[in-house]
Amino acid sequence: MKRFYITLSEQESFDEVTEWLPFDNNEFEAESAAVAAEKAFNEMEDERLLFRVEELTYEEKSCTWIRHGEALFFALDKQRENIKKIIAAAEDLEWAVEYDDYSNLTFQKYSPCGQDYFMEIKTLNNADKCVDEIKNVLDNFDVSYETYLWLDESGHGKNGAPYDMRDLYEDMEAVEEMISKLYAAVSEAIV
Known part of the structure:
Protein backbone atom coordinates (compact mmCIF):
# COMPACT_ATOMS: atom_id res chain seq x y z
CA MET A 1 0.00 0.00 0.00
CA LYS A 2 1.12 3.52 -0.78
CA ARG A 3 0.15 6.73 1.00
CA PHE A 4 -1.37 9.72 -0.80
CA TYR A 5 -1.98 13.32 0.22
CA ILE A 6 -5.16 15.04 -1.00
CA THR A 7 -5.59 18.79 -1.55
CA LEU A 8 -8.56 20.71 -2.97
CA SER A 9 -9.32 23.92 -4.81
CA GLU A 10 -12.58 25.83 -5.24
CA GLN A 11 -11.43 27.33 -8.54
CA GLU A 12 -13.14 26.31 -11.76
CA SER A 13 -10.00 25.52 -13.76
CA PHE A 14 -6.47 24.42 -12.98
CA ASP A 15 -5.10 27.60 -14.57
CA GLU A 16 -6.84 29.69 -11.89
CA VAL A 17 -5.55 27.72 -8.89
CA THR A 18 -3.25 29.79 -6.66
CA GLU A 19 -3.58 27.66 -3.52
CA TRP A 20 -4.43 24.04 -2.77
CA LEU A 21 -6.32 23.52 0.50
CA PRO A 22 -5.97 20.36 2.64
CA PHE A 23 -8.86 17.91 2.43
CA ASP A 24 -10.41 17.07 5.85
CA ASN A 25 -9.18 13.50 5.69
CA ASN A 26 -6.17 14.35 3.56
CA GLU A 27 -4.14 11.13 3.73
CA PHE A 28 -5.24 7.86 2.16
CA GLU A 29 -3.65 4.46 1.88
CA ALA A 30 -4.31 2.88 -1.50
CA GLU A 31 -2.78 0.74 -4.24
CA SER A 32 -2.59 3.66 -6.67
CA ALA A 33 -3.23 7.38 -7.01
CA ALA A 34 -6.41 6.65 -8.97
CA VAL A 35 -7.82 4.54 -6.11
CA ALA A 36 -6.87 7.23 -3.58
CA ALA A 37 -8.56 9.86 -5.73
CA GLU A 38 -11.71 7.74 -5.95
CA LYS A 39 -11.77 7.30 -2.15
CA ALA A 40 -11.36 11.05 -1.64
CA PHE A 41 -14.01 11.85 -4.23
CA ASN A 42 -16.51 9.54 -2.49
CA GLU A 43 -15.95 11.38 0.82
CA MET A 44 -16.36 14.88 -0.60
CA GLU A 45 -19.37 16.62 0.92
CA ASP A 46 -18.96 20.00 -0.74
CA GLU A 47 -19.01 21.11 -4.34
CA ARG A 48 -15.31 21.86 -4.78
CA LEU A 49 -14.50 21.24 -8.38
CA LEU A 50 -10.86 20.22 -8.40
CA PHE A 51 -8.61 18.06 -6.28
CA ARG A 52 -5.05 16.85 -6.45
CA VAL A 53 -3.47 13.59 -5.31
CA GLU A 54 0.22 13.34 -4.52
CA GLU A 55 2.13 10.27 -3.45
CA LEU A 56 3.92 10.46 -0.09
CA THR A 57 7.12 8.54 0.55
CA TYR A 58 9.05 7.97 3.73
CA GLU A 59 12.76 8.70 3.59
CA GLU A 60 14.55 6.74 6.33
CA LYS A 61 17.63 9.05 6.58
CA SER A 62 15.74 12.21 7.51
CA CYS A 63 12.65 10.54 8.94
CA THR A 64 10.37 13.02 7.17
CA TRP A 65 7.47 12.68 4.81
CA ILE A 66 8.17 14.15 1.40
CA ARG A 67 5.89 14.75 -1.53
CA HIS A 68 7.23 13.79 -4.92
CA GLY A 69 6.41 12.74 -8.46
CA GLU A 70 3.67 13.68 -10.81
CA ALA A 71 0.47 15.02 -9.23
CA LEU A 72 -2.69 13.36 -10.49
CA PHE A 73 -5.44 15.89 -11.17
CA PHE A 74 -9.12 15.10 -11.20
CA ALA A 75 -11.76 17.57 -12.34
CA LEU A 76 -15.32 16.78 -11.31
CA ASP A 77 -16.74 18.75 -14.21
CA LYS A 78 -14.62 16.83 -16.75
Whole structure:
Protein backbone atom coordinates (compact mmCIF):
# COMPACT_ATOMS: atom_id res chain seq x y z
CA MET A 1 0.00 0.00 0.00
CA LYS A 2 1.12 3.52 -0.78
CA ARG A 3 0.15 6.73 1.00
CA PHE A 4 -1.37 9.72 -0.80
CA TYR A 5 -1.98 13.32 0.22
CA ILE A 6 -5.16 15.04 -1.00
CA THR A 7 -5.59 18.79 -1.55
CA LEU A 8 -8.56 20.71 -2.97
CA SER A 9 -9.32 23.92 -4.81
CA GLU A 10 -12.58 25.83 -5.24
CA GLN A 11 -11.43 27.33 -8.54
CA GLU A 12 -13.14 26.31 -11.76
CA SER A 13 -10.00 25.52 -13.76
CA PHE A 14 -6.47 24.42 -12.98
CA ASP A 15 -5.10 27.60 -14.57
CA GLU A 16 -6.84 29.69 -11.89
CA VAL A 17 -5.55 27.72 -8.89
CA THR A 18 -3.25 29.79 -6.66
CA GLU A 19 -3.58 27.66 -3.52
CA TRP A 20 -4.43 24.04 -2.77
CA LEU A 21 -6.32 23.52 0.50
CA PRO A 22 -5.97 20.36 2.64
CA PHE A 23 -8.86 17.91 2.43
CA ASP A 24 -10.41 17.07 5.85
CA ASN A 25 -9.18 13.50 5.69
CA ASN A 26 -6.17 14.35 3.56
CA GLU A 27 -4.14 11.13 3.73
CA PHE A 28 -5.24 7.86 2.16
CA GLU A 29 -3.65 4.46 1.88
CA ALA A 30 -4.31 2.88 -1.50
CA GLU A 31 -2.78 0.74 -4.24
CA SER A 32 -2.59 3.66 -6.67
CA ALA A 33 -3.23 7.38 -7.01
CA ALA A 34 -6.41 6.65 -8.97
CA VAL A 35 -7.82 4.54 -6.11
CA ALA A 36 -6.87 7.23 -3.58
CA ALA A 37 -8.56 9.86 -5.73
CA GLU A 38 -11.71 7.74 -5.95
CA LYS A 39 -11.77 7.30 -2.15
CA ALA A 40 -11.36 11.05 -1.64
CA PHE A 41 -14.01 11.85 -4.23
CA ASN A 42 -16.51 9.54 -2.49
CA GLU A 43 -15.95 11.38 0.82
CA MET A 44 -16.36 14.88 -0.60
CA GLU A 45 -19.37 16.62 0.92
CA ASP A 46 -18.96 20.00 -0.74
CA GLU A 47 -19.01 21.11 -4.34
CA ARG A 48 -15.31 21.86 -4.78
CA LEU A 49 -14.50 21.24 -8.38
CA LEU A 50 -10.86 20.22 -8.40
CA PHE A 51 -8.61 18.06 -6.28
CA ARG A 52 -5.05 16.85 -6.45
CA VAL A 53 -3.47 13.59 -5.31
CA GLU A 54 0.22 13.34 -4.52
CA GLU A 55 2.13 10.27 -3.45
CA LEU A 56 3.92 10.46 -0.09
CA THR A 57 7.12 8.54 0.55
CA TYR A 58 9.05 7.97 3.73
CA GLU A 59 12.76 8.70 3.59
CA GLU A 60 14.55 6.74 6.33
CA LYS A 61 17.63 9.05 6.58
CA SER A 62 15.74 12.21 7.51
CA CYS A 63 12.65 10.54 8.94
CA THR A 64 10.37 13.02 7.17
CA TRP A 65 7.47 12.68 4.81
CA ILE A 66 8.17 14.15 1.40
CA ARG A 67 5.89 14.75 -1.53
CA HIS A 68 7.23 13.79 -4.92
CA GLY A 69 6.41 12.74 -8.46
CA GLU A 70 3.67 13.68 -10.81
CA ALA A 71 0.47 15.02 -9.23
CA LEU A 72 -2.69 13.36 -10.49
CA PHE A 73 -5.44 15.89 -11.17
CA PHE A 74 -9.12 15.10 -11.20
CA ALA A 75 -11.76 17.57 -12.34
CA LEU A 76 -15.32 16.78 -11.31
CA ASP A 77 -16.74 18.75 -14.21
CA LYS A 78 -14.62 16.83 -16.75
CA GLN A 79 -15.78 13.46 -15.43
CA ARG A 80 -19.41 14.53 -15.47
CA GLU A 81 -19.04 15.93 -18.98
CA ASN A 82 -17.69 12.57 -20.14
CA ILE A 83 -20.54 10.71 -18.45
CA LYS A 84 -22.98 12.99 -20.28
CA LYS A 85 -21.25 11.96 -23.52
CA ILE A 86 -21.68 8.30 -22.56
CA ILE A 87 -25.39 8.86 -21.92
CA ALA A 88 -25.81 10.67 -25.26
CA ALA A 89 -23.97 7.89 -27.13
CA ALA A 90 -26.20 5.26 -25.50
CA GLU A 91 -29.37 7.21 -26.28
CA ASP A 92 -28.26 7.51 -29.91
CA LEU A 93 -28.38 3.70 -29.99
CA GLU A 94 -31.89 3.79 -28.48
CA TRP A 95 -30.85 2.72 -24.99
CA ALA A 96 -32.88 4.33 -22.21
CA VAL A 97 -30.54 5.64 -19.50
CA GLU A 98 -31.41 6.53 -15.92
CA TYR A 99 -28.82 8.01 -13.61
CA ASP A 100 -28.39 9.06 -10.01
CA ASP A 101 -26.11 12.13 -9.87
CA TYR A 102 -23.86 10.45 -12.49
CA SER A 103 -22.62 7.88 -9.95
CA ASN A 104 -25.01 5.05 -10.92
CA LEU A 105 -26.28 4.47 -14.44
CA THR A 106 -28.97 2.03 -15.61
CA PHE A 107 -29.01 1.15 -19.32
CA GLN A 108 -32.21 -0.43 -20.67
CA LYS A 109 -33.20 -1.62 -24.15
CA TYR A 110 -35.60 -4.16 -25.67
CA SER A 111 -34.20 -7.05 -27.70
CA PRO A 112 -35.67 -7.86 -31.15
CA CYS A 113 -38.01 -10.42 -29.52
CA GLY A 114 -39.05 -7.97 -26.80
CA GLN A 115 -36.86 -8.95 -23.85
CA ASP A 116 -36.51 -6.00 -21.46
CA TYR A 117 -32.73 -6.10 -21.01
CA PHE A 118 -31.03 -3.77 -18.53
CA MET A 119 -27.72 -3.39 -16.75
CA GLU A 120 -26.80 -1.30 -13.74
CA ILE A 121 -23.37 0.33 -13.77
CA LYS A 122 -21.72 1.98 -10.75
CA THR A 123 -19.60 4.77 -12.22
CA LEU A 124 -18.66 6.69 -9.05
CA ASN A 125 -18.54 9.75 -11.32
CA ASN A 126 -15.75 8.17 -13.35
CA ALA A 127 -16.36 7.83 -17.09
CA ASP A 128 -13.49 5.39 -17.62
CA LYS A 129 -14.87 3.15 -14.88
CA CYS A 130 -18.27 3.24 -16.59
CA VAL A 131 -16.75 2.12 -19.91
CA ASP A 132 -14.75 -0.60 -18.13
CA GLU A 133 -17.90 -1.88 -16.41
CA ILE A 134 -19.79 -2.08 -19.71
CA LYS A 135 -16.82 -3.98 -21.18
CA ASN A 136 -16.96 -6.32 -18.19
CA VAL A 137 -20.67 -7.00 -18.83
CA LEU A 138 -19.88 -7.72 -22.49
CA ASP A 139 -16.94 -10.00 -21.68
CA ASN A 140 -19.04 -12.00 -19.22
CA PHE A 141 -22.19 -12.24 -21.33
CA ASP A 142 -22.70 -15.93 -22.13
CA VAL A 143 -25.30 -16.39 -24.88
CA SER A 144 -25.81 -20.09 -24.09
CA TYR A 145 -26.27 -19.48 -20.37
CA GLU A 146 -28.62 -16.54 -20.92
CA THR A 147 -30.66 -18.72 -23.29
CA TYR A 148 -30.75 -21.56 -20.76
CA LEU A 149 -32.18 -19.24 -18.09
CA TRP A 150 -35.27 -18.67 -20.26
CA LEU A 151 -35.92 -22.33 -21.16
CA ASP A 152 -38.38 -24.59 -19.38
CA GLU A 153 -37.71 -28.27 -18.60
CA SER A 154 -38.84 -29.29 -22.11
CA GLY A 155 -36.39 -26.90 -23.82
CA HIS A 156 -38.94 -24.27 -24.84
CA GLY A 157 -39.07 -20.59 -23.94
CA LYS A 158 -40.88 -19.59 -20.75
CA ASN A 159 -42.16 -16.38 -19.14
CA GLY A 160 -42.89 -14.70 -22.47
CA ALA A 161 -39.61 -15.72 -24.17
CA PRO A 162 -39.75 -17.06 -27.73
CA TYR A 163 -41.11 -20.63 -27.69
CA ASP A 164 -38.46 -22.10 -29.99
CA MET A 165 -34.98 -22.57 -28.48
CA ARG A 166 -33.31 -21.37 -31.67
CA ASP A 167 -35.30 -18.12 -31.71
CA LEU A 168 -34.41 -17.55 -28.07
CA TYR A 169 -30.71 -18.22 -28.72
CA GLU A 170 -30.70 -15.79 -31.66
CA ASP A 171 -32.40 -13.17 -29.48
CA MET A 172 -29.65 -13.55 -26.87
CA GLU A 173 -27.05 -13.16 -29.63
CA ALA A 174 -28.81 -9.92 -30.55
CA VAL A 175 -28.57 -8.75 -26.92
CA GLU A 176 -24.84 -9.48 -26.94
CA GLU A 177 -24.52 -7.45 -30.16
CA MET A 178 -26.48 -4.58 -28.54
CA ILE A 179 -24.02 -4.53 -25.63
CA SER A 180 -21.07 -4.72 -28.02
CA LYS A 181 -22.32 -1.72 -30.02
CA LEU A 182 -22.96 0.18 -26.78
CA TYR A 183 -19.41 -0.49 -25.60
CA ALA A 184 -17.94 0.66 -28.93
CA ALA A 185 -20.03 3.84 -28.90
CA VAL A 186 -19.28 4.87 -25.31
CA SER A 187 -15.57 4.10 -25.76
CA GLU A 188 -15.46 6.38 -28.78
CA ALA A 189 -17.53 9.08 -27.04
CA ILE A 190 -14.91 9.83 -24.37
CA VAL A 191 -11.74 9.55 -26.47
